[in-house]
Amino acid sequence: MDQPTVGILHPGGMGAAVAACASANAAAVLWCGAGRSAASAERAARFGLTPVPTPAELLDRSDIVVSLCPPAAAEDLAREVSGHRFAGVYVEANAISPERARRIAALLGPDATVVDGAVVGSPPVGGKTPTLYLSGGLAATERVEALFEGTAVRTVVLGTEVGKASALKLAYSSFQKTSRVLVALALGMAREHGVERELIEVASKRTDSYLAEPQYVAKTAARAWRWGPELEEAADALAAAGLPPDVLLAAASALARWNDAKDARELTLADALDRLARP
Structure with missing residues (x-):
């Protein structure tokens, strides 16, 4: 299978480090600096992320999008993505309730395939090895597993039901x-x-x-x-x-x-x- 292009939304300390791990098995890992701070730009550059000028370009080019942002912003961010009719795999990896994860899955469907994700542990730097728990459709979770294979981010699939990873x-x-x-x-x-x-x-x-x-x-x-x-x-x-x-x-x-x-x-x-x- 060809290596996917990955988009990371609003990469903070955790998001940028996780995205850097994904780059080992991706054609490119994109991020958009529009409206983001100088600290975000410095962090993205340090982790080797590829900048694109607009969110639309990030979504158009990405096969897999990972959302790792403050929990309060997760639904609004998903709503923006929905407006662009993104049709790839959307990894909702924020610390949100199972109910919100299911709302986001409904919001993005049927165009996108939503994988419920949850990172437990510290950012994967300096020898740290967090676990990314996943739940969702088998084909989609397999693609996310492949994205982090051999990296410091371990993956565990909990099942096919969106909300399980968020609940854990x-x-x-x-x-x-x-x-x-x-x-x-x-x-x-x-x-x-x-x-x-x-x-x-x-x-x-x-x-x-x-x-x-x-x-x-x-x-x-x-x-x-x-x-x-x-x-x-x-x-x-x-x-x-x-x-x-x-x-x-x-x-x-x-x-x-x-x-x-x-x-x-x-x-x-x-x-x-x-x-x-x-x-």
């Missing part, structure tokens, strides 16, 4: 990013009372990720009747220290959905998740 990305990032906020809040509260060093010492005794221990969810549900009020107390302490309490109040609200599972030793993970999904 948000499920993971919701934990990863919220946990970082919780770290900041915990340290902020500890600093207010001069015990941040002791807090870090306590935490250093356990370095595993709770996300890798799903079996603990059922135990959490059984203890929710105690944990919820404790988090409400912690939220009060945050507010008293001038820190935002909203995250802990939201967690307490989630725990309240398990109040009727008080000390339920026989609760399974499936039971706990079912209860959590019911208001």
